[in-house]
Amino acid sequence: MKSSLLIAAICLGFGLLAAAAESEIAPQVAERLRQLESKLSTVKTLKVDFVQEKQMAILEQKLVLKGRISLQQPDKIAWRVQSPIRYAMMIQGATLRQWSEDTQAVQQFSLGGNPVFSAAVKQIQSWFSGNYLALTREFKVSLLSESPLAFEFTPRAGSPAREMISRIVMRFGPDERFLKSLEVVESGGDTMRIAFSNTTLNPVLPKEEWNPRHE
């Protein structure tokens, strides 16, 4: 009986299963990504300030956001916007918590239960986690520049990202241990550029860093 119910639940329960794309990638690009991953793997924690510029068709003017990103491998990311509005988003595994000054409340939900948010968060995790070879399943990768190191990621046909993103350009700092800038051209033509500064590698991150209300 239990088995019948279990099997029925499985049969009725599972739907999402994206077809795995073959990761075709030029050998030299793959080698460079491997080297990059190797260097980034030495970064267990990170703290960095950012300036995000968004050029959007629905806005009259460019939106400039300033804030800070904290990261702790393998699965913690804190994204804080400090101006012009205050907002914080914490991802820990498959759980997301967010706070905004408008609501003054912390919302928490599972990414598994929210495909909309999950898709966007997945992109962020991919950019900052340093697992760029894994991204090659969804993106074609080309080497834009050896020094400073820069890659262009273009979504493959049929990949979920293609719907949102036209291309991503990642530029790295001289030591290639973290991103210097990230440019995203969305499929609708909107663009976003994030420039990173004041990068601190492997700092000791206090527990409060993962509290969305924390400044």
Next chain:
Amino acid sequence: MNKTAPTWFERQFRVVRARRAAILLLLAALLAAALVGMGHLPFSNSVDVMLPDGDARDSIRFLTEASLADKVVISLEKTDPSLSQQDFMHAADQLAAGLHSPLLEPLDTGAAATGMLENFTQLLGCAPQLFEARDLAAAEAAVTPVAIDQSVRTLYGDLAKPSSIFTGKLARHDPLGITRSILGRLERLSAANLYDVTLEDGHLLSRDRRHLLLVFTTPVALTDSKGSNALVAHLDAQCARLPAAIHADVVCGHLHTASNERILKNDIERTSWIGVLAFLLIFAGVFRDWRSVAMLGVPVCTAFLALPLAALCHSHLSYIVIGFGMVIVGISSDYGIYVYVMTRRSGQPAQAVRRIIRPMGMGMLTTLAVFFSFYFSGIEGYRQLATFAIFSITLAYLASIFLLPHLFGDKHAQRPDAAPAPEPKPTPVPHPRAWVLATGVVFLMGIAMISRGVFNTDITQLDGTDRRVLEAEKQFEKTWSAGGAEQGILAVTGSTYEEALHRSEAIYDQASEKLGNRLLSFSALWRSEASRKANLARWNTFWNPERVDFVQTQLLDSARHHGFTATAFDPFFEQLRKPPALGEPVDNSLFKLIKDRFVHQSATGFTVFSFFPDTPECTGVMTNLAKTIPSAFCVSRRLLTTSLAASIAQTLRIVTTISLLLVLGLTLLLSPNWRMALIALVPSAVAVLWALGIPALLQHTLNICHVTAAAVVFGLCVDYGIYMTHGLAHGFERQSKTTIILTTATSIIGAGVLLFTQHPVLFAIGQTLTVGMLVGHVTTIWAVPALFALWGRGNPAKPARDLQNA
């Protein structure tokens, strides 16, 4: 010499003897036909034949037959932490590629994942059809000037969020959140995996990313044992190629099919060999007469003849019934032993056999009575068993009386001039009161043991599936369960899609008031055409041209104020001005995905499924509502447990009452007097108590198989009691004892071989029968003579009525 006219039995004896070669030839032809026919009999390995008729069985059958169980799920676990995530996924991809075959098709819903934004926005275009009465108040509140300004301000704030890459586009279609509730419902249903999974690089992963899930569909039906075996072999072969650092747990109904069949077939083969060897050893060792093999031959042949006869009465036969074959052979071999023992030293076999026709017939009737009561059990497996046993035992009885004496050859031939064997004198029983007292103590011990028994109605106990399969399922649940309550399922069927939708929403509307978001239903999103027409009318009334103009003015004003462009919300206004259409978005892959998950089409119509937590409150609400709608029913573990417990309790009441009444009635009716009848029943009573008491003492939970086997013990041990009292009354107590020892030995062999089985149903039956018959035998040999010596003869002045001539 006192010669009397030959009786009917003696006359037929002579007739059969004269034509025995022709008769044997005819029977051999019948047997050959039966053996050939065996290969074409419809056997089933499903455990559901052991379920009581009614809701529970219908529910389980529905779940397995409604094309639900066409999925094969593989949970891969990364057991070595040093294995990179990329290599883990690569190995999973290779396994998926290896498994892809005519037997397994990977579940491809990539389109829904890739076209999510497009799908969502397209479905928002259906908003007019989904605009329900409960959405009206929120919509009214959203179109005030203050609310419009607040919405635009919030929208601006949302652009600071990383998720704006996705939500920003959706906001252009609905800046005021009019369709927010629709979006919420859509998200809930599309993400309703019931299990905790995240999508990563096209793979379903657990939270800890150590587990990966592969899902396939298969065209192999659960009832197709050959196909299931091929599927399982394919799965095993491919999973064996995984790297050592990855462990695979496969979950599918076909594993149960293949495993149940394999275990049952192995059990049947093993018990058959052990049984045949044990029978041959006993017969050769005790009788030292090769012709005694005929005693074993008769019940075996009658069992083979009974199988096709039983198959004629039922649509299929369970392997469990075949597994019971050796028990039936053990029971029905008793009649051959009676005949052999009574005739081997008799110069007049016809007369000797005639003397035992009646007591043997009484024994047969009491045994048949128990099996007859199985027809009232409401369990198909027991009905099949009853038919098989009744045919087999009746044929064995008839063959033993009319045929067997002729198979013993000339040694046992009728010699008309032979004098009847002298009647031996009864052996006095020393210390009968002590024996009776000991019997009383044994009886009380049985009661004490049985009082420790725990009865369990969980039918998983009857599932003979390999423990490794069940362990894999447990592990699966542990890994992937979201940690919430188990889910119950509401199934609403209709002959047409519209009818099923209409019925489903009727329940949903009432249930959602009580259960809120705990109910996951297709009706939360999509309704029948009539309801959608009403929604459309509501939408048109709400979004009248004046309101559209007003909102547009207000929105553009606020948008300008917050830095949005004048065209920022054009998609929203385009949607409002477009004449709304009525129809299902059949091309939308997200909608199709949700519909496929919640709506199933079969040959008889459509079924809409809803899910709810299997808690007492939710299950109670849903069950009551399901009763109000035709063709609606709930399935959940809680319901099944309750329903099965009630059904099994009722089954047991009926079977035990009917078998008890029939056996008691027959014993009292056919015994010479009530004293002898009661004495004949003592071994049965003690045997039943111990048959159920020993498993209880061993801390085995008792199930329906134990109790029904105990009913068989009751019927069989009455035979011993009857035969012993008959022997005591007529002075052939020694033959009776010999016969009872031999018949018990054969019956215990027949039942005892089941102790070597793996299948829980067969083992439980074997355990109960073996213990019961052993205790019944001991009580018959030791207690019945003592009881008979004290009370059996009644008034010494009035001798017991001759059973033979009664």
